[in-house]
Amino acid sequence: MAIQTIDNNIDNGVDSELFDCLKLESPKSFFLFAGAGSGKTRSLVNILREFEQKYGKQFRLERKKVAIITYTNAAADEIIHRSEHSSIFQVSTIHSFAWGLIKNFTNDIKSWIKSNLTDEIADLEEKQAKSKNLQNKTSLDRAKKITSKKKRYANLDNIVKFTYNPNGDNITKDSLNHSEVISIAASFIDNKALMQDILVCKYPIVLIDESQDTKKELVDSFFQLYNRKKDSFSLGLFGDTMQRIYSDGKEKLGENLPADMLQPAKIMNHRSNKRIIRLINNIRKDVDGQEQRPRTEKAEGVVHFFICSRGLDKNEVENDISVRMSKITEDSKWDIGSEEHEVKTLILEHHMAARRMGFINFFEPLYRVSKLKTGLLDGSLSSLNFFTKTILPLVKAYESDDKFELARIVKKNSRLLKKETLKKSENQIVDIQKTNEALSSLFSLFKDSNEPNLLAVLKNIHKSQLFPIPETLLPIALREDRAVSDSAEENIDEIINAWDSALLSPFSEIRNYDVYLSEDSKFGTHQGVKGLEYDRVMVIIDDEEASGFMFSYDKLFGAKGLTTTDEKNLDEGKETGIDRTKRLFYVACSRAKESLAIVAYTDNMESVKSTIMSNNWFEENEIEMIKEI
Numbered sequence: 001m002a003i004q005t006i007d008n009n010i011d012n013g014v015d016s017e018l019f020d021c022l023k024l025e026s027p028k029s030f031f032l033f034a035g036a037g038s039g040k041t042r043s044l045v046n047i048l049r050e051f052e053q054k055y056g057k058q059f060r061l062e063r064k065k066v067a068i069i070t071y072t073n074a075a076a077d078e079i080i081h082r083s084e085h086s087s088i089f090q091v092s093t094i095h096s097f098a099w100g101l102i103k104n105f106t107n108d109i110k111s112w113i114k115s116n117l118t119d120e121i122a123d124l125e126e127k128q129a130k131s132k133n134l135q136n137k138t139s140l141d142r143a144k145k146i147t148s149k150k151k152r153y154a155n156l157d158n159i160v161k162f163t164y165n166p167n168g169d170n171i172t173k174d175s176l177n178h179s180e181v182i183s184i185a186a187s188f189i190d191n192k193a194l195m196q197d198i199l200v201c202k203y204p205i206v207l208i209d210e211s212q213d214t215k216k217e218l219v220d221s222f223f224q225l226y227n228r229k230k231d232s233f234s235l236g237l238f239g240d241t242m243q244r245i246y247s248d249g250k251e252k253l254g255e256n257l258p259a260d261m262l263q264p265a266k267i268m269n270h271r272s273n274k275r276i277i278r279l280i281n282n283i284r285k286d287v288d289g290q291e292q293r294p295r296t297e298k299a300e301g302v303v304h305f306f307i308c309s310r311g312l313d314k315n316e317v318e319n320d321i322s323v324r325m326s327k328i329t330e331d332s333k334w335d336i337g338s339e340e341h342e343v344k345t346l347i348l349e350h351h352m353a354a355r356r357m358g359f360i361n362f363f364e365p366l367y368r369v370s371k372l373k374t375g376l377l378d379g380s381l382s383s384l385n386f387f388t389k390t391i392l393p394l395v396k397a398y399e400s401d402d403k404f405e406l407a408r409i410v411k412k413n414s415r416l417l418k419k420e421t422l423k424k425s426e427n428q429i430v431d432i433q434k435t436n437e438a439l440s441s442l443f444s445l446f447k448d449s450n451e452p453n454l455l456a457v458l459k460n461i462h463k464s465q466l467f468p469i470p471e472t473l474l475p476i477a478l479r480e481d482r483a484v485s486d487s488a489e490e491n492i493d494e495i496i497n498a499w500d501s502a503l504l505s506p507f508s509e510i511r512n513y514d515v516y517l518s519e520d521s522k523f524g525t526h527q528g529v530k531g532l533e534y535d536r537v538m539v540i541i542d543d544e545e546a547s548g549f550m551f552s553y554d555k556l557f558g559a560k561g562l563t564t565t566d567e568k569n570l571d572e573g574k575e576t577g578i579d580r581t582k583r584l585f586y587v588a589c590s591r592a593k594e595s596l597a598i599v600a601y602t603d604n605m606e607s608v609k610s611t612i613m614s615n616n617w618f619e620e621n622e623i624e625m626i627k628e629i
């Protein structure tokens with residue numbers, strides 16, 4: 001028993017070493033890089049709690065804060081919650097933090113943008129001057145870019161204050177875009193003594209979680225700041241180079257660190273069962289050879305690799321695999337048919353979840369428009385909220401005969417029942433009657449479990465004037481005849497174009513999409529689940545379906561050969577798509593606590609099998625080939 005305790009707690013000393021760095025009398029910096037599930041986030045929270053106890057009062061009096069930079073808003077919320085909402089901690093994403101630093105420096109921002117635009121315009125004009133044909137697409141696009149940049153330059157003096165939303169698209173004239181905010185903050189930290197003083201005075205401690213993926217420009221600036229202000233500034237980096245999966249991160253972050261930076265190591269993995277840890281140790285073996293140890297009380301656990309022929313019905317394959325896994329693991333929660341089914345399925349791209357959950361027709365056209373992507377994924381798109389936040393709850397209230405809820409939604413959103421409308425109205429009874437008729441007309445579309453398409457719902461509401469139509473959808477709602485207008489408007493806006501297709505989907509797709517957005521969705525992306533953990537994980541792999549270009553599982557598993565570019569990168573010691581994919585695979589597999597199923601679709605089943613066996617990732621009895629169902 002005593003041995004077990006020593007084993008599991010072998011890394012416990014690290015927390016006090018880290019806390020020691022934060023002592024205000026003698027600040028030091030550290031770099032805690034350790035594998036998945038080694039308790040980095042836990043260490044971060046532990047030292048924050050201890051810091052609050054020792055320095056909380058002092059920091060509040062002196063109006064100082066510890067800045068904690070996380071990769072996502074969700075991670076920020078988690079740390080805020082776990083550090084008990086203490087006001088001395090400012091937990092935010094890198095974009096929010098950077099914006100907070102620069103937002104009051106309007107004149108300096110203007111000068112930076114002017115100088116940047118001057119360089120960009122000069123560069124474009126030089127290229128344009130060399131163009132052999134000014135009428136080809138590239139040259140025409142370049143000409144447009146030059147005009148728009150010149151326009152922005154001319155408008156800069158009219159801007160009183162810049163705006164920026166770290167979670168938005170920032171398309172107004174006075175807004176900064178995401179990369180500008182990062183570059184401006186980095187440039188101010190590097191070059192402005194005042195900014196360096198403000199930063200160190202307000203935030204004597206900056207801690208960065210997932211620093212392997214944090215914008216490299218800013219990480220470099222923090223290193224510079226550390227070199228300048230060592231006596232009054234502490235920089236703490238948490239991360240794992242094996243989990244660097246975005247191109248924004250600094251390559252080889254762990255190399256050439258300042259000599260006085262503390263670099264503690266952790267060797268435990270507190271998260272996963274033994275077999276899963278052996279697998280992830282093997283995946284990183286030829287990258288840096290770091291090996292983790294499981295906790296002594298952990299079970300063996302299960303990993304299983306299903307090699308599936310492309311072209312099979314994926315829903316059927318994956319359902320069958322869930323049943324098969326429940327047998328292999330003797331855990332009924334794997335079984336899709338069981339009431340207690342609880343498996344996290346990791347897909348590569350959101351549209352793979354859309355296909356599996358039944359909202360692909362509505363999702364795909366909108367997802368293709370880059371301006372709509374963020375809002376579509378986080379559910380903040382206002383034109384979409386019309387369906388998800390107004391119509392869907394209304395229809396659900398109708399279906400469950402919840403008159404109270406129905407009245408509440410109508411009162412809140414209806415144009416006809418607005419207080420001001422009713423006040424002005426000569427005959428309120430007629431208005432209420434009109435509302436009832438509008439509702440009946442809308443619900444008639446859903447009679448007998450019918451699922452109308454979204455266009456029918458939109459047109460119905462526009463006609464009855466029950467609710468105001470979002471601005472983006474108005475041109476479509478106003479159209480008399482879709483077919484005529486399609487041919488008449490050649491140069492139609494890409495957003496309207498996308499909505500034109502999306503609106504042809506049945507309303508049931510909105511229901512499914514709404515479930516996907518909610519916390520309890522059983523899907524996550526390989527990238528998006530960084531930092532999280534689940535008992536049972538199914539990793540779905542299909543490069544063709546994902547249609548991305550950053551990752552290639554086919555190459556990682558030997559189903560496809562290397563391209564000449566890959567060969568060239570390899571020769572030059574540069575990173576290849578295989579390296580990136582291996583790290584993504586490591587992140588995905590290391591989310592599993594108890595058992596893990598990999599489901600890989602491929603055209604080359606035998607090559608996949610021999611690759612995953614020859615690099616010792618899977619044993620023969622852990623591999624199953626599914627050619628048909």
Ligand SMILES: Nc1ncnc2c1ncn2[C@@H]1O[C@H](COP(=O)(O)OP(=O)(O)OP(=O)(O)O)[C@@H](O)[C@H]1O
Pocket residue numbers: 034035036037038039040041042043240243269270271530531532533590
């Ligand atoms: N010292 C410990 N004793 C017991 N459980 C621990 C310990 N450290 C971490 N854990 C547990 O192990 C799991 C992983 O911890 P944590 O999320 O902090 O790891 P991480 O290094 O941040 O992981 P990743 O890099 O994979 O996101 C969590 O469930 C956490 O509660």
